[in-house]
Structure formats: C-alpha cells, structure tokens
Amino acid sequence: TQLLEQSPQFLSIQEGENLTVYCNSSSVFSSLQWYRQEPGEGPVLLVTVVTGGEVKKLKRLTFQFGDARKDSSLHITAAQPGDTGLYLCAGEENNDMRFGAGTRLTVKP
Amino acid sequence: NAGVTQTPKFQVLKTGQSMTLQCAQDMNHEYMSWYRQDPGMGLRLIHYSVGAGITDQGEVPNGYNVSRSTTEDFPLRLLSAAPSQTSVYFCASSPSDDEAFFGQGTRLTVV
Numbered sequence: 001t002q003l004l005e006q007s008p009q010f011l012s013i014q015e016g017e018n019l020t021v022y023c024n025s026s027s028v029f030s031s032l033q034w035y036r037q038e039p040g041e042g043p044v045l046l047v048t049v050v051t052g053g054e055v056k057k058l059k060r061l062t063f064q065f066g067d068a069r070k071d072s073s074l075h076i077t078a079a080q081p082g083d084t085g086l087y088l089c090a091g092e093e094n095n096d097m098r099f100g101a102g103t104r105l106t107v108k109p
Numbered sequence: 110n111a112g113v114t115q116t117p118k119f120q121v122l123k124t125g126q127s128m129t130l131q132c133a134q135d136m137n138h139e140y141m142s143w144y145r146q147d148p149g150m151g152l153r154l155i156h157y158s159v160g161a162g163i164t165d166q167g168e169v170p171n172g173y174n175v176s177r178s179t180t181e182d183f184p185l186r187l188l189s190a191a192p193s194q195t196s197v198y199f200c201a202s203s204p205s206d207d208e209a210f211f212g213q214g215t216r217l218t219v220v
Contacts, residue, residue, distance in 0.1 A: 009149075033208060042113075042199050042211025043152070088151065090209075096142070096167055097209060101151035 003027060004089055004100035012106040016078055021103040023089035024071045030092055032072050034063055037086040037102070079107045111135050115200050115212035122190040122219045130185040130215050132200030138210070140203040141183040142167070143175065145196040146214075152199065158183055190219045 005024045013019055023032070031050045035043035047056050049065035049072060056063045060083075062075040076083055086102045116131045134141065142157035144167075154167030158177040172194060174186040183202075187194060197216050201209035 004151075006151075040213070042201075042213050043209075044211070045208055048208055090152075096154050096157055096165075098154065098168070099144070099152035101149055 003093065003098045004091060006087075006089060006100035006103050008103060009101065010104050010106075012108065013079055015080060015107055015109050017107075018075070018077050019079055019105070020073055020075045021087055021105070022071065022073050023100055025091065026070065027091070027093060028069050030069070032065060032069070033090045033097075034072070034074055035088040035090065037088060038084075043086075043088055076105075079105075081107045081109050083107050113200055113202050113210055113212035115198075115215050117215060118213065119216050120218070122187070122217065124190060124192060124219060126190050128187050128190065130187075130198055130200075130217075132183045132185065132212060133181050134183075134200075134202040134210070135181065136202060136204070136210065137180060138202035138204050139180065140205065141177065142201050142203075142209065143173070143183070143185045144199045144201065145169065145194075146199060147196050155185065155198075187217075190217075192219045195219045 007022050033048045034046045037043040047063045052067045052069045054065045060077045064073050088102045090099045113134045139160045143155040144152040146152050153169050156175040158164045197214050199214050200212045203209045
C-alpha cells in the first residue's frame with residue numbers, strides 16, 4: 001500500500017474547467033511537496049507546504065495542507081492544455097521522501 | 110546550469126548483466142537519492158545519501174548498490190540485472206532532505 005494515496009488516478013477535462021486532486025495519508029508530515037512531471041522528464045517542484053491549514057497560490061494553482069498535516073489538495077482554476085501532466089505529492093518520513101502514485105491530468109483544447 | 114545530470118538516457122541489458130547508472134550534480138547539495146518509477150506505483154526510493162561517504166537504504170534497495178565518494182557523484186549499480194528491474198530511474202539532489210531536484214531519468218529495459 002502507498003504511504004500517500006492520490007486521487008483520482010486519471011482525470012481528463014476540457015480547457016477552462018476547474019479541478020481538484022487529492023493527496024491523503026494516515027501519517028503526519030512535517031512538510032509536503034507537490035511536483036509536476038511531463039513525459040520524458042523528471043518531476044519539477046511546484047510548491048512546499050509546511051504549516052497545517054496553509055494555503056499557497058501559484059497563478060491558477062491553489063495548494064492546501066490539511067489542518068492535521070496528513071493530507072493536501074491541489075485546485076486548478078480554468079485549466080489549460082499546458083497543465084497536462086502527472087501531478088505527484090511527496091512527504092518526508094524517517095529522513096527520506098515518499099511519493100504518491102500521482103494523478104495523470106489531461107486537459108483537452 | 111546543468112543541475113542534475115543522468116547518463117545514459119536509455120539502456121537495454123540482458124538478464125544477469127551488470128551496469129552503473131551515473132548521476133552528477135553541480136549544486137553542492139549534500140542529499141542525493143535514487144528512485145525508480147513504475148506505472149501505477151509512483152516513485153519508490155532505492156537508496157539515498159546525506160553526504161559524501163554516507164549511504165542508506167530506501168524502500169526498494171535489493172539488487173542495487175550505491176556509493177558516495179564525492180559530493181557531486183552518486184552512481185547506482187545493478188549487480189545482476191533482472192527483468193523486474195525494467196523501469197525508469199531518477200536521481201535527485203536536495204539542499205536539505207526535501208525539495209528534490211530531479212534529473213531527466215534513465216529508461217532501463219532488461220530482457
């Protein structure tokens with residue numbers, strides 16, 4: 001079983017729609033990161049959240065860290081085809097970083 | 110701005126062969142790690158290092174060895190390749206133990 005469960009696994013939407021993807025765990029994390037990965041490339045860090053209840057905005061992306069620091073969500077407003085990719089969450093456990101399996105997002109023009 | 114450089118980008122091995130995947134970073138990061146990425150499994154940690162001369166096992170270390178003789182380099186060795194090791198391998202480095210910077214990956218096929 002994954003330490004970090006991401007949902008949905010796949011998401012296909014039309015350009016302009018809003019969406020939310022989730023990252024859930026039974027463990028408490030000191031910080032949680034969100035990455036985006038494009039085909040043939042390594043993951044690229046989008047944001048790190050540290051404080052329970054924290055909300056961070058990155059243009060049309062809004063990241064929230066749960067109050068108990070066990071879960072997080074990523075909301076995208078007015079999705080664009082350039083948002084297409086694999087979105088991964090990651091949290092630190094015992095001095096190493098664990099990743100979820102990711103949400104594969106496709107935004108159709 | 111090289112960042113994290115992995116070589117080779119693609120490799121095909123026969124079962125039982127050995128090889129070394131190279132990883133180098135020029136950001137003077139102490140923390141480096143190796144992951145494998147398989148469909149539906151996400152990234153799984155193989156080995157990591159918190160500094161030169163120090164390595165430790167991650168989630169899936171069996172069949173792999175690492176060494177860290179310098180801050181810059183963190184090679185991953187496959188001792189006797191098996192089809193189950195077919196995967197995409199990513200090396201990452203971090204200024205601390207989070208916020209990883211990844212290389213572009215090595216796609217390995219073992220036949």
